[in-house]
Amino acid sequence: MNVTQTAFGSWSGGRFMNFGQAIDEDRWIRLVQSAYDQGIRTFITADVYGLGKADELLGRALQGIPRDTYCLVGTVGHDFYATRRDGAKGYPRFTDPQLRGPKDYAAYLRSATEKSLTRCQTSQFDVILLHNPDSIGYTQDSVWNGMQKLADAGLTRELGVAPGPANGFTLDLILCFERFGALLDWAMIILNPFEPWPGSLLLPAAKKFNIPLITRVVDFGGIFHEDVRPGHEFGHGDHRVFRPAGWVDDGFGKLEKIRAIGERHGLTALQLACAWNLAHEPVRNVVPTLIEEVGSGAKPIETKLAELAAVRKVDLTADEIQTIDEVGNNRGCMALKGANRSHFGEPLPDHWAITPELDDVAKRWGINPDRDLVLLHG
Numbered sequence: 001m002n003v004t005q006t007a008f009g010s011w012s013g014g015r016f017m018n019f020g021q022a023i024d025e026d027r028w029i030r031l032v033q034s035a036y037d038q039g040i041r042t043f044i045t046a047d048v049y050g051l052g053k054a055d056e057l058l059g060r061a062l063q064g065i066p067r068d069t070y071c072l073v074g075t076v077g078h079d080f081y082a083t084r085r086d087g088a089k090g091y092p093r094f095t096d097p098q099l100r101g102p103k104d105y106a107a108y109l110r111s112a113t114e115k116s117l118t119r120c121q122t123s124q125f126d127v128i129l130l131h132n133p134d135s136i137g138y139t140q141d142s143v144w145n146g147m148q149k150l151a152d153a154g155l156t157r158e159l160g161v162a163p164g165p166a167n168g169f170t171l172d173l174i175l176c177f178e179r180f181g182a183l184l185d186w187a188m189i190i191l192n193p194f195e196p197w198p199g200s201l202l203l204p205a206a207k208k209f210n211i212p213l214i215t216r217v218v219d220f221g222g223i224f225h226e227d228v229r230p231g232h233e234f235g236h237g238d239h240r241v242f243r244p245a246g247w248v249d250d251g252f253g254k255l256e257k258i259r260a261i262g263e264r265h266g267l268t269a270l271q272l273a274c275a276w277n278l279a280h281e282p283v284r285n286v287v288p289t290l291i292e293e294v295g296s297g298a299k300p301i302e303t304k305l306a307e308l309a310a311v312r313k314v315d316l317t318a319d320e321i322q323t324i325d326e327v328g329n330n331r332g333c334m335a336l337k338g339a340n341r342s343h344f345g346e347p348l349p350d351h352w353a354i355t356p357e358l359d360d361v362a363k364r365w366g367i368n369p370d371r372d373l374v375l376l377h378g
Contacts, residue, residue, distance in 0.1 A: 010046065038309035108146075338350070
C-alpha cells in the first residue's frame with residue numbers, strides 16, 4: 001500500500017521512546033491492532049528503537065494481517081550493531097568516518113534493511129527512510145546510490161529521508177531535495193500549528209520537487225492531546241523536559257485561543273492540528289505521538305488513537321488558517337540543528353557550519369540564515 005493519511009509510529013506508547021509512561025507489551029500490541037481495525041493503515045518503525053525491539057514487536061502485532069492491506073515504513077541510519085551508545089547523542093550514524101568509508105555505505109544499508117525486515121516478519125518495506133542523517137548523509141552520492149540499491153533489490157518500493165529528532169536541518173534538506181529529488185518519494189519533518197517554524201520553510205521546495213511529506217510531532221509534545229496542562233509533571237528523563245522552560249503554559253494558552261475553530265468543525269484539538277497540517281501542500285500524512293501520560297487526569301492512549309483514526313481533511317477558511325498561524329508563530333524560539341551560523345570547526349553528527357553551497361541554497365529559496373534560522377528569543 002501507499003502511505004495513507006494517518007499513521008501509527010512505533011515510538012508511541014512509551015516503550016521505545018521516553019514519552020509519558022510505558023504501556024505493557026500486550027497493550028502495545030493491542031493498540032497497533034486496534035489502529036488497523038479503526039482504519040489506520042500506515043505503520044512506521046525505526047531499527048534503532050529498542051535496538052530492534054520496536055521492529056520485532058510491530059512485526060508480532062501485524063502478524064496474520066494481509067501484507068497488502070497496510071503500508072510499512074522503515075528507517076535505518078544509526079549503526080547500533082558494532083558500536084556503543086554515546087550518551088544523549090545516541091548511536092553514531094553509519095556514515096561516521098571512524099566506522100566506514102563511502103565504498104561500504106551500500107553494504108551497511110542493505111544489511112541493516114534486511115535485518116529490520118526480518119524483525120518485522122516481512123520481505124519488503126513500502127518505504128525506507130534514511131534516519132537522522134549527518135552532513136554526509138544529506139549530500140553524498142555514495143549514500144543515495146546505496147539507498148537506490150535497496151529499491152533495485154526489491155527490499156523497498158520507495159525511498160525517503162527522515163531528519164531529526166530535533167528541529168532544523170532546513171538548508172540541508174532543501175539541498176537533498178535539489179540533488180536527489182529524483183530518488184526521493186517521501187520526506188518526514190516536524191510540523192504542527194504551534195511549531196510551523198522552521199518546517200514551513202521547506203514546503204515550497206518539497207512542492208517543487210514533488211516530494212510528499214510525512215509530518216510528526218503533530219501533537220506538539222502532548223498539548224493537542226489536551227492532558228498536558230499547566231503544572232503537568234513529566235517523568236524522569238521524559239524527552240519533553242528538554243523543551244524550553246514555560247512551553248506547556250505557553251502552548252496551553254495558545255490552544256485556548258484556537259479551540260473554537262476546532263469546535264466549529266466538530267474536531268478535537270488533535271484533529272484540528274492534523275487538519276491544519278493536511279491543509280498544507282505537500283503534506284500527505286500525519287503521525288502524532290500517542291502518549292500515556294502520568295497522573296489521574298490523563299486521557300487513555302486508546303482514546304487518543306480513536307481521535308487519530310477519525311482524522312479527516314477539513315476545509316479551514318483562510319481566516320481560520322490566518323488566526324492559527326498568528327497564534328502559533330514560533331519563529332526564532334529555539335536553536336536549530338543542522339547547518340547553522342553558530343557552528344564552527346569540524347562537523348558534529350547533528351550540527352555543522354553553513355557551507356558556501358548551503359548559502360547558495362538559501363539564496364535560491366529566499367531564506368536568510370541570519371534572520372530566518374536563528375534563535376531570537378527563548
